[in-house]
Amino acid sequence: MSRAVGTSGIVNDQAYPIADSLNTARKELVERLRAELEENLYCVLPEFVTPEALAAMTQEAKDLQPYANHNNSLRNCYLHRQKDETFPDDHARNLQDRSSVRMIAYDQLAEESVLKAFYHSEDVRQLVSEIVNEGNLYENEDPYQPANYVCYQSGDESSWHFDADNSFTMTLMIQPSSIGGEFQMSPNTRSDSEQNYSHVSAVLQGQRDDTIVAVGREPGALCIFKGCNSLHRVTPVEGDVLRIMGVFVYEFSPGVVGDPEVNATIYGSHVAAKSGV
Ligand SMILES: O=C(O)CCC(=O)C(=O)O
Ligand SMILES: [Fe+2]
Known part of the structure; x- marks a missing residue:
């Protein structure tokens, strides 16, 4: 099937000449973003996607929103829903907070989806692999995970957490909320070798707001971040403008698929029914 917008109409190639590997501005961009990601654990590419592509993505997300899976749970920042009796009540492991987001899975997207076309763009993947600088990147081959819309309506939020995956996360701001969101x-809250529980619980309890950075997210901004050791959250959304985020998964090796039980939790009943979980 043909795509509604070709890849070249999706990326703002005036500002980001990503298809031209010899371009000096592209080389400088990669060097700058690589250094930023290494130092700050996140980097942002403002206005990476064209307004036309954002409009098509916004429309698709709104059309699919009634079929989104509402993930609504109390969890700790390690993404566990159970308390751990072996730790005190005010320990980071037992401080729970609410998370409420609406997930639209890859299998729900239209064949001609602009979000899909963006995800499958080799130029985009090549650029991201150069910025992340940890070798080649491959598409994720799970039926549900590769590219998702995550929607936040009024009252939704994603409380402080560490991402479970030890690599990087790539998100595209499609439509910010009018208030909140x-x-x-809080970069480097813990490390691979040190859990820093007292510092983590101080951030969770609002006692270390001096460590918090707000990552600017205008429409079309692509963000690459390392959330495995850095607490991060999305503050509660207010107002009637839906916060719409695209989330993309690339892998360091080919052929990666997700765990069916995790998928059933994230994407809900339509996935659980298909995989028999
Ligand atoms: O929606 C966002 O800006 C980030 C969400 C998040 O925490 C994640 O995708 O890991
Ligand atoms: Fe996260």
Whole structure:
């Protein structure tokens, strides 16, 4: 099937000449973003996607929103829903907070989806792999995970958490909310070797707001971040403008698929029914 907008109409190639690997501005961009990601654990590419592509993505997300899976749970920042009796009540492991988001899975997207076309663009994947700088990137081959819309309506939020995956996360701001919905991060809250529980619980309890950065997210901004050791959250959304985020998964090796039980939790009954979980 043909795509509604070709890849070249999706990326703002005036500002980002991503298809031209010899372009000096592209080389400088990669160097700058690589350094930013390494130092700050996130980098942002403002106005990476054209207004036309954002309009098509916004429309698709709104059309699919009635079929989104509402993930609504109390969890700790390690993404566990159970308390751990072996730790005190005010320990980071037992501080729970609400998370409420609406997930639209890859299999729900139209064949001609602009979000899909963006995800499958080799130029985009090549650019991201150069910025992340950890070798080649491959498409994720799970039926549900590769490219998703995540919608936040009024009252939704994603409380402080560490991402489970030890690599990087790539998100595209499609439509910000009018109030709230700010993406905040406390870089390097823990490390691979040190859990820093007292510092983590101080951030969770609002005692270390001095460590928090708000990551600017105008429409069309692509964000690459390392959320595995850096607490981050999306503050509660208010007002009637839906916050719409595109989330994309690339892998460091080919052929990666997700765990069916995790998929059933994230994407809900339509996935659980298909995989028999
Ligand atoms: O919606 C965002 O800005 C980030 C959400 C998030 O925490 C994630 O995708 O890991
Ligand atoms: Fe996250």
